[in-house]
Amino acid sequence: MTAKVIDGKAVAEQVRGECRLKVEKLKQRGIVPGLAVIIVGDDPASRVYVRNKAKACGEVGMYSEVHELPGDSSQASVVELIERLNADPAIHGILVQLPLPKHLDSRRVLETIAVGKDVDGFHAANVGKLVLGEPLFLPCTPYGVMRLLEHENISVWGKNAVVVGASNIVGKPMAMLLLQKGATVTICNSKTQDLALHTILADILVVAVGRAHMVTAPMVKKGGVVIDVGMNRLADGNLAGDVDFEGARERAAYITPVPGGVGPMTVTMLVCNTIEAAERGCAA
Numbered sequence: 001m002t003a004k005v006i007d008g009k010a011v012a013e014q015v016r017g018e019c020r021l022k023v024e025k026l027k028q029r030g031i032v033p034g035l036a037v038i039i040v041g042d043d044p045a046s047r048v049y050v051r052n053k054a055k056a057c058g059e060v061g062m063y064s065e066v067h068e069l070p071g072d073s074s075q076a077s078v079v080e081l082i083e084r085l086n087a088d089p090a091i092h093g094i095l096v097q098l099p100l101p102k103h104l105d106s107r108r109v110l111e112t113i114a115v116g117k118d119v120d121g122f123h124a125a126n127v128g129k130l131v132l133g134e135p136l137f138l139p140c141t142p143y144g145v146m147r148l149l150e151h152e153n154i155s156v157w158g159k160n161a162v163v164v165g166a167s168n169i170v171g172k173p174m175a176m177l178l179l180q181k182g183a184t185v186t187i188c189n190s191k192t193q194d195l196a197l198h199t200i201l202a203d204i205l206v207v208a209v210g211r212a213h214m215v216t217a218p219m220v221k222k223g224g225v226v227i228d229v230g231m232n233r234l235a236d237g238n239l240a241g242d243v244d245f246e247g248a249r250e251r252a253a254y255i256t257p258v259p260g261g262v263g264p265m266t267v268t269m270l271v272c273n274t275i276e277a278a279e280r281g282c283a284a
């Protein structure tokens with residue numbers, strides 16, 4: 001079997017088309033959805049992500065602003081900026097790019113964001129709402145994965161879903177969304193003994209670890225769906241996923257490539273969430 005390669009770029013473009021129409025409608029009501037992105041320090045990968053986020057906003061007609069703070073910024077200065085943005089009626093969504101420098105308390109920073117402007121869905125209140133099945137915002141990467149599955153008419157109801165990686169950003173919310181859609185979910189982590197024992201049973205396998213090619217072909221169920229969230233920069237400068245794509249595609253029924261799979265969806269769902277925030281009229 002050779003898998004169907006899920007074209008995340010094409011699906012993202014389609015969703016952005018829907019976003020463009022929603023933005024036009026909001027503009028007719030005098031509302032321009034606005035996103036503020038905060039980046040602290042000069043991590044090169046984070047800078048690329050932030051640039052892509054601002055660009056995606058511009059492409060659908062939204063307003064965005066990027067706040068670049070020095071790496072030695074104090075907790076108080078970051079909190080003060082967020083409080084100002086919380087009160088800014090032109091800003092509907094606030095995103096703090098992670099990871100933050102170690103001297104900052106990420107949890108406290110994220111808890112400062114107004115719940116209604118927390119378009120990443122990382123505030124404790126939004127995490128709780130997600131677990132209760134009453135989400136205000138779905139975290140962007142898991143949201144993007146669910147949209148890809150829907151687009152391919154892949155039902156997760158009653159299926160074995162295995163999530164490799166238990167981060168707050170991807171693994172945990174991903175597992176929760178799959179559970180809520182009726183999957184039987186296993187969450188694997190760095191301590192999991194014999195990872196392959198779990199992954200081989202996965203009708204739907206989501207890998208979000210951050211280690212190039214750690215999932216190899218024999219670990220993939222024949223006819224399964226493989227979603228690769230990994231984005232690893234190789235020594236030769238190329239990007240690679242967490243899955244051995246060439247091997248896995250010979251066993252799976254569906255697979256996402258890297259780049260061009262989940263990545264474009266993550267940015268797009270951020271745009272969707274900010275538009276939703278603006279539609280709710282959450283601006284202070």
Ligand code: GUN
Nearest residue numbers: 095096097098099120140
């Ligand atoms: N760093 C890596 N992924 C993400 C994300 O989805 N949101 C934020 N804020 N930071 C990230």
